[in-house]
Amino acid sequence: MDIAMNEFIEKRLDIKKRILVVVGDQNEQKVFRMILGLKFDVLCVSDGKSAIDAILSAPDSYSLIMLDMDLPDNSAYDLLGMVHNDLNLSHIPVVALTSDVSEETKVLEIGAVDFLQKPYGSPTIILARAEKTMNAWEDSRLVAATQFDDLTRLFTREYFYEYVKFLDKKDPNIAMDAIVIDINNFHVINEMHGRALGDEMLRRIGERIGDYVKEYKGIACRYDADTFYLYLPFSDNAEKLFKRVMYGIDDLIDEANTRIRVGVYSKVDKKLDIQRRFECASIACNKIKGVFAAKIAYYDMEMHERRTYDERLMADMDKALNEKQFVVYYQPKFNIQGKKPVLSSAEALVRWVHPELGMVQPNRFIPLFEQNGMIRKIDRYVWKEAARQLAQWKEKFGVSVPVSVNVSRIDMMDHGFVDDITKIVSDAGLETSEYYLEVTESAYTEDAEQIIEVVKKLREKGFHVEMDDFGTGYSSLNMLSSMPIDILKLDITFVRRIHLNEKDLRMVVLIINIAKALDITVVAEGVEFEEQYELLKKYGCNAAQGFLFSRPVIPDEFEKFINEDKGRMK
Ligand code: C2E
Ligand code: CA
Ligand code: CA
Secondary structure, X not given: OOHHHHHHHHHOOOOXXXXXXXXXXXXXXXXXXXXXXXXXXXXXXXXXHHHHHHHHHOHHHOOEEEEEOOOOOOOHHHHHHHHHHOOOOOOOXXXXXXXXXXXXXXXXXXXXXXXXXXXXXXXXXXXXXHHHHHHHHHHHHHHHHOOEOOOOOOEOHXXXXXXXXXXXXXXXXXXXXXXXXEEOOHHHHHHHHOHHHHHHHHHHHHHHHHHHHHHOOOEEEEEEOOEEEEEEEOOOOHHHHHHHHHOOHHHHOOOOOOOEEEEEEOOOOOOOOHHHHHHHHHHHHHHOOOOOOOOEEEOOHHHHHHHHHHHHHHHHHHHHHHOOOEEEEEEEEEEOOOOOOEEEEEEEEEEEEEOOOEEEOHHHHHHHHHHHOOHHHHHHHHHHHHHHHHHHHHHHHOOOOOEEEEEOHHHHHOOOHHHHHHHHHHHOOOOHHHEEEEEEHHHHHHOHHHHHHHHHHHHHOXXXXXXXXXXXXXXXXXXXXXXXXXXXXXXXXXXXXXXXXXXXHHHHHXXXXXXXXXXXXXXXXXXXXXXXXXXXXXXXXXXXXOOOOOOOEOHHHHHHHHHHHOOOOO
């Protein structure tokens, strides 16, 4: 055991621990305050709500809760259950204070680690029990967490976290850095050179990191396979750290791009929980992923603002949905094979009209919604809204303007998806043939078989299925013949330069011809210039969508297109 660790284990006993006493009776509170105050920081509250407020405002600062099970507001059992079941709070042991002997088993079952029977007898028993509980509890947690990573001899993640907490308590005023080190393409190294070499590399890197943090009075762990976390006093030594860790790695493997990336979150905000501090360092680290020349990145104000904004969006989502802050815009698609472009359908595109942040574009929030699964609710909302709108237009103008909605990959994985969407369409009094579904190309390549199965079912029900963003995923042209799709949407990146670059144009022409041979309709998206439109028309692209014709607009504005073209539409 090294010196730092011994110190860690000894010193943890020196920090003045804090106890939350939740007791209704004011006189009893006085006793607790007096007796526990001899050795500890004590906060007394008299009801469940104040207890929750106190814990949540500083969950890491309490080492013990002493909880009267007979609180006047009867909230004691709920509070106990909550502390025990919440992952962020369950590290705080609770001693239950009960007057009823028969309650003892029950409180232990719900999650108390010990109980103390009322009346307490001598006050010193309160102090003794509190101390004993805290020490036993900490020891058991430390033993559970005291582990070194076998390979690198650095701390394990659990132990590291405990240790970070300790350092924060020990020296609350020292500015600290959270650093993440990642190895570029580690899986490739493993695959190409074998696991033994991969392990040796991790071992060496771990050793260098271990030496470094020892010298600079910090700590480190292997977070997962090829990621390391470091926590150490602030410095601007990242360059040196990089060199030290890389030293000798080139000898091991003759691969020029075997490199580490270092993400630094300098002078961490200690109010953030530990996981979040390292997430910030990770954000910086990921920003230089794939950037060959870059090796060190700092978490900066811009990333911070972006993250804060993202967090705000995530926090506001549920409410936004309830309050109908999401608005559906429609962008027209035009058939371009005739003399003049004729309206053929509309794509429903969601926007978030946030009461404080203003209009938020989907590229900003859809990826977040995809992460937390909320996208499924939003999509259903948009699908319903689009169906309602289409039905209304049909009634008002006497023509059907097929509307296409975006379907996320996770929607396609839902068991009830096909039935749900069929029901939405029929509830609105529409035919499935008027309702198009856009599924992004990357979905097909990620879960090909399953997606193809779902697409087949959808088409059997009569839906038109479009492959969105074609060209951004990895499906090759010859895969098209096995894809059960009706429409292919050429991604904007393909279309962008066709009027400037001969090669891009030839590529697009090739895709159009293959699609034609397969009886697949081609829609070009992101058409912004007259020249692009002329070329697409000339080479047989069926339809086009883009700012040249119109931006996505609110339903009222869209009606102008229906009005103009309703005579020419079938
Ligand atoms: P997408 O499905 O590829 O939609 C086309 C995007 O290109 C839209 O962006 C549209 O406004 C934009 N666009 C259209 N014409 C042009 C053009 O000429 N030039 C340029 N530069 N852009 C053009 P938008 O509305 O910001 O939507 C972005 C993405 O968000 C969509 O890409 C789609 O993937 C997603 N999205 C939008 N609404 C929904 C929804 O209801 N559900 C799901 N799952 N995703 C949605
Ligand atoms: Ca789309
Ligand atoms: Ca698209």
